[in-house]
Amino acid sequence: MNLINHLNLLTNHKYDGFIAIYTGPSLLSTEPGDIVMVRTDGDKIATIEKPLSQEQIDKNQSQGSGIKTICTCVSVPLRYLERIYT
Numbered sequence: 001m002n003l004i005n006h007l008n009l010l011t012n013h014k015y016d017g018f019i020a021i022y023t024g025p026s027l028l029s030t031e032p033g034d035i036v037m038v039r040t041d042g043d044k045i046a047t048i049e050k051p052l053s054q055e056q057i058d059k060n061q062s063q064g065s066g067i068k069t070i071c072t073c074v075s076v077p078l079r080y081l082e083r084i085y086t
Helices: 004-012 054-062
Strands: 018-022 035-040 045-051 069-077 081-085
Touching: 004 018, 004 035, 004 045, 004 054, 004 081, 035 081
Parallel strands: none
Antiparallel strands: 018 035, 018 081, 035 045, 045 069
């Protein structure tokens, strides 16, 4: 699994979260085993996202968009996430 986009988001774009492996049931945009970006929304709930490439982030910014992630899922229980990098 390539983590370049995940690490880029943490180090170069000051993403306020961490990298984790999703271990819960299949969702519309996330499957068990997917490596995702995670922002916590409290003690038990998280938002998970998948990062865009730096090229896509640059393109979005040139078009006036600040979008850096895709496939956002909200209200995911933290018990479905195994933290692998902060």
